[in-house]
Amino acid sequence: MACRTCLWLLGTTFFTCTVRLVVEGVVGSNHSQAGGGHGSSISGIQIVTFKWHHVEAPYLIALWILVAGVSKMVVELNHNLTSVIPESALLIIIGWILGGIIYGADKMQTFTLTPTVFFFYLLPQVILDAGYFMPNKLFFSNMGAILVYAVIGTCWNAATVGLGLWGCWLGGAMGDIDIGLLQFLLFGSLIAAVDPVAVIAVFEEVHVNEVLFIMVFGESLLNDGVTVVLFNVFDAFVSLGGAEIDAVEIIKGIISFFVVAFGGSLVGIIFALLISLLTRCTKNIQIIEPGFIFILGYLSYLTAEMLSLSAILSIVFCGICCQKYINANMDERSVTTVRYVMKVLANGSETIIFVFLGISAIDPAVWVWNTGFILLTLLFIFVFRFIGVFLLTWILNKYRLVPLEFIDQVVMSYGGLRGAVAYGLVAMLDENKFKEKNLMVSTTLIVVYFTVMLQGITMKPLVTWLKVKRAAVTELTLAEKIQNRTFDHMLVAIEDISGQIGHNYMRDKWHNFEERWLCWFLMKPSARKSRDYIFNIFHQLNLKDAMSYVKEGERRGSLAFVRNETKADVDFNKKFRASFSEIMPDIMADNMGPDHVPLSSILQDIVPSVCLDMHEQDLTMRESEDFNAHHLLQQHLYRGRKQHRHRYSRSHLETNRDENEVQEIFQRTMRSRLESFKSAKMGVAPAKKIQTKHQKKDKPQKVRGEGTFSPFLHVRPHSHPLIGNVMCMLCNFMLCHF
Amino acid sequence: MGSTNSTLSKIPNVEELMQETGFTPAHIVRLYDRFEALDKEKTGHLRPQDFGAINRLAMNPIGDRIIGAFFSPGQETVDFHSFVRILAHFRPADKKHPKDPSMPEPVNSRTSKLKFAFQLYDQDKDGKISRAELLQVLRSMLEMQVTEEQLESIADRTIQEADLDKDDAISFEEFRKSLEKVNIDHKMSIRFLR
Numbered sequence: 001m002a003c004r005t006c007l008w009l010l011g012t013t014f015f016t017c018t019v020r021l022v023v024e025g026v027v028g029s030n031h032s033q034a035g036g037g038h039g040s041s042i043s044g045i046q047i048v049t050f051k052w053h054h055v056e057a058p059y060l061i062a063l064w065i066l067v068a069g070v071s072k073m074v075v076e077l078n079h080n081l082t083s084v085i086p087e088s089a090l091l092i093i094i095g096w097i098l099g100g101i102i103y104g105a106d107k108m109q110t111f112t113l114t115p116t117v118f119f120f121y122l123l124p125q126v127i128l129d130a131g132y133f134m135p136n137k138l139f140f141s142n143m144g145a146i147l148v149y150a151v152i153g154t155c156w157n158a159a160t161v162g163l164g165l166w167g168c169w170l171g172g173a174m175g176d177i178d179i180g181l182l183q184f185l186l187f188g189s190l191i192a193a194v195d196p197v198a199v200i201a202v203f204e205e206v207h208v209n210e211v212l213f214i215m216v217f218g219e220s221l222l223n224d225g226v227t228v229v230l231f232n233v234f235d236a237f238v239s240l241g242g243a244e245i246d247a248v249e250i251i252k253g254i255i256s257f258f259v260v261a262f263g264g265s266l267v268g269i270i271f272a273l274l275i276s277l278l279t280r281c282t283k284n285i286q287i288i289e290p291g292f293i294f295i296l297g298y299l300s301y302l303t304a305e306m307l308s309l310s311a312i313l314s315i316v317f318c319g320i321c322c323q324k325y326i327n328a329n330m331d332e333r334s335v336t337t338v339r340y341v342m343k344v345l346a347n348g349s350e351t352i353i354f355v356f357l358g359i360s361a362i363d364p365a366v367w368v369w370n371t372g373f374i375l376l377t378l379l380f381i382f383v384f385r386f387i388g389v390f391l392l393t394w395i396l397n398k399y400r401l402v403p404l405e406f407i408d409q410v411v412m413s414y415g416g417l418r419g420a421v422a423y424g425l426v427a428m429l430d431e432n433k434f435k436e437k438n439l440m441v442s443t444t445l446i447v448v449y450f451t452v453m454l455q456g457i458t459m460k461p462l463v464t465w466l467k468v469k470r471a472a473v474t475e476l477t478l479a480e481k482i483q484n485r486t487f488d489h490m491l492v493a494i495e496d497i498s499g500q501i502g503h504n505y506m507r508d509k510w511h512n513f514e515e516r517w518l519c520w521f522l523m524k525p526s527a528r529k530s531r532d533y534i535f536n537i538f539h540q541l542n543l544k545d546a547m548s549y550v551k552e553g554e555r556r557g558s559l560a561f562v563r564n565e566t567k568a569d570v571d572f573n574k575k576f577r578a579s580f581s582e583i584m585p586d587i588m589a590d591n592m593g594p595d596h597v598p599l600s601s602i603l604q605d606i607v608p609s610v611c612l613d614m615h616e617q618d619l620t621m622r623e624s625e626d627f628n629a630h631h632l633l634q635q636h637l638y639r640g641r642k643q644h645r646h647r648y649s650r651s652h653l654e655t656n657r658d659e660n661e662v663q664e665i666f667q668r669t670m671r672s673r674l675e676s677f678k679s680a681k682m683g684v685a686p687a688k689k690i691q692t693k694h695q696k697k698d699k700p701q702k703v704r705g706e707g708t709f710s711p712f713l714h715v716r717p718h719s720h721p722l723i724g725n726v727m728c729m730l731c732n733f734m735l736c737h738f
Numbered sequence: 739m740g741s742t743n744s745t746l747s748k749i750p751n752v753e754e755l756m757q758e759t760g761f762t763p764a765h766i767v768r769l770y771d772r773f774e775a776l777d778k779e780k781t782g783h784l785r786p787q788d789f790g791a792i793n794r795l796a797m798n799p800i801g802d803r804i805i806g807a808f809f810s811p812g813q814e815t816v817d818f819h820s821f822v823r824i825l826a827h828f829r830p831a832d833k834k835h836p837k838d839p840s841m842p843e844p845v846n847s848r849t850s851k852l853k854f855a856f857q858l859y860d861q862d863k864d865g866k867i868s869r870a871e872l873l874q875v876l877r878s879m880l881e882m883q884v885t886e887e888q889l890e891s892i893a894d895r896t897i898q899e900a901d902l903d904k905d906d907a908i909s910f911e912e913f914r915k916s917l918e919k920v921n922i923d924h925k926m927s928i929r930f931l932r
Contacts, residue, residue, distance in 0.1 A: 478896045479916040485879060486800065486855070487925040491828070493804040495928055496794045498825050499772040629892045636881040638799050664882055669796045 064111070067098070068352040084460075088201035088354045089453040095358015102359065109363035113356035118424040119311075122349045124301045126197055127312050128294070129346035130221060131319020132338075138214050139320070145396050145404075146218035149412075153388050154192050154223040158230055160384040162188025165376060174372035178435040182238045187440055189230035190426055191381060191447060195419030196220040196312075197350055198448075202417060202456040206463050212408045216415045224312035224421075225261035229253070231425055232260075232308070238433055264310030268317030271300035275318070276325035276522040283524070289334040290341060293326060325522045353420045354452075360423070361445050368439040377443050378450055381418070389413040407466050414462060417451040418444075478629060485637050546678075638665060745770055755819055759826035759845055769825065773818050783815035784808075799878045803858050811863065827854045830927040849914075851926045856913050866907035869893055 052059075075090040076082060082090070103109055139146070162185035168174060169184065199220045203213060233253040240249070275296045282289045297318055304314035327335055360366075389412050397403040404412075426444045431437045638661055745767045746752050756766060774780075776788045786805055795801035808816050808824050829846040844850070859867045859875055872893045880889065900908050900916040908916075 477899050477916065478892065479900045480920055482876070482879070482896060483855070483917055483920065484925065486858070486875070489798055489800045489879070490804060490855070490858070490926070491928055493795055493798045493801050494825065494828050496792050496798070497776075497789065497804070497808075498769060498828075498928075499775070629888075629895045632880075632884060632888055632892060636884045638879055638881065661881070665799050666797050668799075668878065668882075669802060672802060673790070 065348065065352065068348070068355045071095075071098075071355055072347075072351045083205065084457065086202050086205050086452075086456040086459075088198065088350075089456050091351060091354035092358040092449065092453065095355040095360075096362060097358075098355065099359035099362030103362050109360070109365070111356070112360040112363060113353070113420070113423065113427070115424045115428045118353070118420060119305075120302075122353050123197075123312075123421070123424075124298055124315055125294075125342070125345040126349050126353075127221070127301075127315045128297045128319050129342045130196060130200070130217070131316040132323055132342055134316075134320050134323070135210070135214065136320060136323065138210060139218055142211065142214055142218065145400065146215060146222060148392055148396060149215060149219040149389070150222035151226055153219065153392055154194075154226040155230075156388045156392075157192035157381070157384055158185070158189040158226075160188075160388070161192055161377070161380045162186075164380045164384070165373070168372065168376050173376060174370055177370065177373070177439065180238075182234055183434060183436070186231065186234035186238060186429075186434075187426075187443075189227060189234055190422050191377065191418060191444060193223050193227040193418070193421060194220040194416045195421050197353060197421070198417035198419030198452050198456075199415065201350060201354070202452070202459055203415065206460045208411060208463065209408070211404075212411060215404075215408075216412055221312065221316050225264060225310045226257065227421075227425070228310045228312075229257040229260050232256070235429075260308070260310050261313060263307065264304045264313035265317045267304045267307070267309060268300050268314035268319075269321050271296050271303070271314070271318045272321035272325075273522070275322045276329065279326045279329040280522065280524050282330070286331045286334055289330050290337040293322075293338050294341070294345075325518075329522075329524045357420055357423060357445075357448060361449075366438050366441050368436070368442050370439055370443075373439060374443050374446055377447060381416075381447065385416045386413040389416070410466065411459075411463060414455060414459065417455060418447050419452060420448070423448055478633065481630070481633050482637075489638075549678075749818060751819070755822055759822055760829060761822065761826065766822065769822055770818065773821055781815075783817050784821065785815055800858065800875070803861075803875075803878075806861075807854065807858060824854075827851055828926060828928050831923045846927075848922050851922050852914050852917065853910070855926065856910050859908075866905075866909050867913065868907045869897060872896060872908070 071091060071094040072087075074094065075087055099109065102111060162181075165174075165188065166181050166184040169177070169179065194216070196217065199216055203216065233256065237249070275293060278292050278296070279289060282292065297315055300318040301311045301315040304311040326338070330338070389409055393404050393409050393412075423441075423444050426437075426440050429437050429440065434440065746763055749755070749766065749770060752763075752766060755761075756763065761769070773784070776791070777784055778788065778791070786809070789795065789805040789808070795805065798804070808821065810820070823845065826845040827850055831846055831848065856867070857863070859871055861871055861874075873889060876889055876893055876896075880892075897906060897908060900912050902912050902915070903909075
C-alpha cells in the first residue's frame with residue numbers, strides 16, 4: 001500500500017515537472033520560432049504547428065484542475081492515513097511539494113492563490129453547496145445562538161486579537177515594524193473569522209453531534225457579514241488616516257454592518273424566489289433545469305458583491321431558501337443532477353483551494369518572519385477564541401432549552417479554524433497602505449496551517465479522549481440498552497406532545513403563512529397537489545375498503561371468516577382485485593397526470609403474502625445458539641430523532657437512512673392505527689397475534705411534507721390480521737407517494 | 739403578567755395542580771396554551787385523534803403507546819389536569835426538597851418515572867411485563883429486517899437477564915433493579931419552558 005502511494009506521488013510530481021519543463025521549453029522555442037518567423041519569410045505550409053500561446057490560459061486552468069484531482073486521488077489512496085490526518089492537511093502538503101517543484105523550475109512562484117480567482121471562481125460553489133444542503137430546521141431553531149456566536153463572537157475575536165497585538169507591539173515584543181492600531185484591528189478582523197471550508201473539511205471526519213456541528217458551521221457561514229463590514233470599515237479608516245475618525249464615521253460603520261448583513265441576506269432571498277419561480281415554469285426544458293440553479297446562485301453572489309453587500313450571506317440564504325421549492329418543483333432527475341453537480345463542484349473547489357494554499361506558501365518573496373508577531377497571533381487567536389466561546393455560551397445557556405455542555409464548548413472553541421477566506425482577504429490588502437503586508441500574509445499562512453493541520457489532526461483524538469473520560473466502562477445489559485432507546489423515543493414523544501421544543505407561536509405562524517402563500521406562489525400546481533393528494537386518497541380508500549369488507553361479510557353470511565385461524569393462504573389478489581377495480585377508476589379520474597404510476601401496477605407489487613400458519617414458527621425459532629442479541633440491537637434499533645445525524649458531508653450523498661427509518665416507523669404506526677380503526681368499527685374481536693411477513697419496500701422515496709391526518713380512534717396494541725393486511729396494502733400505496 | 743393571571747384563572751383548581759405537580763404558574767400557562775392548541779374543537783378534553791394530529795408522533799415507534807398512557811383505563815378523554823399530571827412525570831427532579839416520608843411520593847421522583855416507563859410496557863396492567871408484551875415493544879422499536887426468530891431471541895435474553903424470580907415475566911421490582919445504574923432523572927426529564 002505504501003509503495004503504491006509513493007508511486008502515485010512520484011508519478012504526479014514527475015508529471016507536473018514534465019509539464020512545466022515541456023511548457024517552458026515550448027514557450028522558449030515558440031518565442032524563438034516567432035522571432036525567426038518574423039525575420040524571414042514563411043518557407044512553406046506548416047502541416048502541424050505547436051500553438052501554445054493559443055491555448056495557454058485554458059490549458060493551464062484545465063491542467064491545474066487535473067492536478068488537483070489527481071492529488072485528491074493520491075490522498076485518498078490510503079484510508080488509514082486519511083482517518084488520522086484530515087484530507088485538507090494532506091492536500092496542503094501536496095501543495096507544498098508541487099510548489100517546491102514549480103519554484104525549482106521557475107525560480108519564482110508563477111501560480112498562487114490570487115484573491116480574484118479565489119473569491120470569484122472557487123468560493124461561491126462551496127458556499128452554495130453549504131446553503132443548499134443546510135438542514136433548515138436545525139439551522140433556524142438554533143439561529144439565535146448561531147447569530148450570537150457569529151456576530152458577537154467574531155467582533156470579540158477581532159477586537160481582542162487586534163488590541164492584544166497592538167498592546168504587545170507597544171510593549172516592544174515585535175520589534176520595529178511599520179504598523180499602527182488601525183492596521184492591527186484590520187488584521188484582527190480578517191484573522192478572526194472562522195472559515196467554512198476548513199470547518200467542513202475537518203469536521204467531516206469527526207462526527208460530532210448535530211447541534212454542535214450546526215453551531216460551528218452556521219457561525220462560520222454567518223460571520224462573513226461581520227468580517228466584510230469590519231474589513232471594509234477598517235480599510236477605509238486606514239485610508240482616511242487616524243485623524244479623520246470621529247463619532248460619525250463609527251456610527252456609519254455600525255450602520256453599514258446592518259446594511260451589509262441584511263442587504264446581503266435580502267439579495268439571497270430575492271434570488272431564491274427567482275429560482276423557485278423559474279423552476280415552476282421549466283416543465284418543458286427539464287434537461288437544462290439544473291443549470292438555472294447554478295447560474296442564479298452565482299449571480300446572487302456577484303450581485304451582492306457588486307452592491308458591496310455580503311456575498312457569502314447572499315449565496316447562503318439563496319441556497320437555504322430555495323431548497324424546498326426547487327426540490328418540489330423540479331423533476332426527480334434534475335434534483336439528482338443538481339445534488340451531484342453541486343457536490344462535484346464544491347469538492348473540486350475545496351481541493352483546489354487547499355492545494356493552492358500549499359503552493360502559495362512556497363514563495364520566498366512573501367515570507368517575512370517576525371517571531372513575536374506570529375507567535376503572539378497564534379496565541380491570541382487560540383486563547384481568545386476559548387474565552388469568547390465560553391463566555392458567550394455561559395450567557396446563552398441561561399436562555400437555551402438544551403444547554404451546551406462543557407465538552408461541546410471545548411470542541412466548539414477548538415474547532416474555530418481559520419482558512420482560505422482569511423488568506424484571500426489578506427492578499428487583497430494594498431501594499432502601499434499596508435507596509436507590512438508580507439508579514440501579515442506570512443502570519444496568516446502560518447495561522448491557517450496551524451489550525452487546519454495541527455488542530456485538524458488533533459481534533460479527532462481530542463473528541464474521542466474527552467468522551468472516553470465520561471463514558472461508562474462497563475458494557476450495558478440488554479435491558480439497559482433497550483430501555484435507553486425507549487427513553488429517547490419517550491422523550492421525543494413527550495416533547496412533541498407538550499410542544500416544548502420546536503413549536504412555538506412564531507414558528508406556527510410562519511408555517512401557516514408559508515403553507516398558504518409561499519407554496520401557492522412558488523410551487524408548481526402539481527407539486528402542491530401531491531402534498532394534499534395523499535390524504536384525500538386515504539380517506540376515500542378507507543371508506544371504500546370499509547364498504548368492500550361489509551359486502552364480503554354479507555356475501556359470506558357473517559364476518560366470521562376473519563376469525564379463521566387454520567392454515568389459509570388468502571389470495572388477496574384474487575379477492576380484492578375486483579373491488580379495487582371499482583376504486584381505481586375514481587382515483588384515475590382524479591387528475592393523476594401522465595407521470596404518475598397507475599394504481600394497478602403498484603398494487604400488484606405490494607400485495608403481501610400472508611401466512612396464517614403459526615406452527616411453522618415454533619420449528620425455526622432459536623436455531624442459532626451463538627446468535628448475538630447485542631449485535632442485533634446495535635444494528636437495528638430505530639434511532640430516535642435526537643440521534644438522527646444531519647451529517648453535512650462534502651463527499652457523501654446519503655440516501656438518507658433516516659428517511660427510510662422514519663418512513664418505516666410512519667407506515668407501521670399508520671398501519672396499526674388503521675387496524676384498530678378497523679377492529680373498532682367492525683366490532684370484531686381481535687384475533688390472536690399472528691405473524692405476517694410483509695414485503696419490504698426497496699426503493700426509498702423522499703418524505704414529502706407533513707400534513708395532518710383525518711381522525712384516528714383508539715389505539716390498541718392488538719393487530720387484526722386480514723384487515724390489517726389490506727390496510728397495509730393501502731398504506732403502502734399511499735406512502736409510495738411520499 | 740396580566741395574561742398569566744387571566745389564563746390561570748380560567749383553569750379550575752390550579753393551585754392544587756401546581757402543588758401536586760410542582761409546575762410554576764408560567765409552566766402551567768404554557769401547557770394550557772398547548773392544550774388549547776391541541777384541543778381543536780374546544781371541548782376542554784383531548785381525544786386520541788387530537789394527539790394523532792401531532793405529525794411527529796406518527797414517526798415515533800412508541801408514539802401510540804405514549805398517547806395511550808395519557809388515557810386512564812376506560813377513559814376516552816383527557817382533561818387538562820390529567821394532561822399536566824402525566825407531563826409532570828417528566829419534570830426534572832427537585833434536588834433541594836428533603837425527603838419527607840409523610841408526604842406522598844412526588845410525581846417526578848425516580849420511582850414515579852420508572853412506574854410510568856413500566857406502564858408503557860405493561861399494557862394489560864397486571865403488574866408484570868410478560869414475554870408477549872416485551873415482544874410487542876421490541877417489534878415496534880426494531881427495524882423490519884429483524885426476523886421473528888431474532889426478535890424472540892432478544893426478548894428471551896432480556897427476560898433472562900432481568901428476571902430474578904424466574905417467572906418468565908418482569909415485575910416492577912425487577913424492572914427497577916435492572917435499571918439501577920441508569921440515570922433515570924437525566925434520561926426521563928425534559929426542560930419545561932417558562
